[in-house]
Amino acid sequence: MNPFVLATHNQHKTEEFNAILGELVPGITVVGYDGPEPVEDGVSFAENALIKARAAAAHTGLPSLSDDSGICVDVLGGAPGIFSARWAGAQKDNAANVQLLLDQLSDVRDGDRGAHFTCHIAVVMPETGEEFVVVGNWPGRIAREVHGVNGFGYDPIFIPEGFEVSAAILDPSEKNRMSHRSRALVALAERLNS
Template sequence: AGKLKELQAMLGASVQLRSIGEFSTVEPDETGLSFVENAILKARNAARISGLPALADDSGLAVDYLGGAPGIYSARYADGQGDAANNAKLLDALNDVPAEQRGAQFVCVLALVRHADDPLPILCEGLWHGRILTAASGEHGFGYDPLFWVPERNCSSAELTPADKNQISHRARAMAILRQRLGLSPDQQ
């Protein structure tokens, strides 16, 4: 729900997004080994089920000290126990790791297919660099937002307003590329 709201806010009223949940309660297995593969899998699945062009997002957090983990497993890092458990596991994994070694980036890959068998999906990637805090801070957002320090704003991602986050996040960066590739001007909302 959080991703869909962010994507819709970034696209504006000129494009109406619909959730795959409107068409099916079955989610595809994310069997890909990368954000790109999983985004394509999800987009093709949504197009197949809905009969419509489909935009899918695969995103997550890649922590340098952890070799890129949790990566594609970000949402289920703590075995599907939810955001609080994922955050606790991440903090535990980085216990006693100094700030200068806590670099991380949020990664977002958007895949747009015109139909389920589209041989040339449009792929857009956005990265948002920061570092992992030693404790949660902030009330906004979801997922790892309370732990992700945003150096250019001097606060955590969860301390940003949704409007501010939608200007600078990994998803915003990927969406800006997609809007450009689709010929949508920045003010066409």
């Protein structure tokens, strides 16, 4: 099986994809990407993931993967959504993003704080022209304050369904087994194995 290029300059993400997919899809190898980053001007997670995967496939000529993910809050109509990383401004400030979301939900009752993390993984196969997107969702709710130091982004205020603690309190290996990215990678493995 040819290597898949992961359209990211984040080495940790490449290692995570390699480790998870390596266990699920025999013979697969995920390599990093050193090409230009395209403008993510899609209006959905799937569109942005495809933009990045297409750019990596065009640059390398290899099968390419990309993911786009974020948090979606029910009472906000799915926002922050594709704007999760820049919710509080263009500087990608995790603490500011978390605080803004908490402020926006300050008067929302506990029973109405439903949310989910979502991950869309796009695959582009340049030899065949095949493209597809798989999705993984991780349901839960938004806490009233920050708890925990593990993880990143919105993890300190996201309480996964079936838990009473935030994702930032969970052991990282436990979180990784149930996260939106893990669920999307399982769906990807099933598609690749079929």
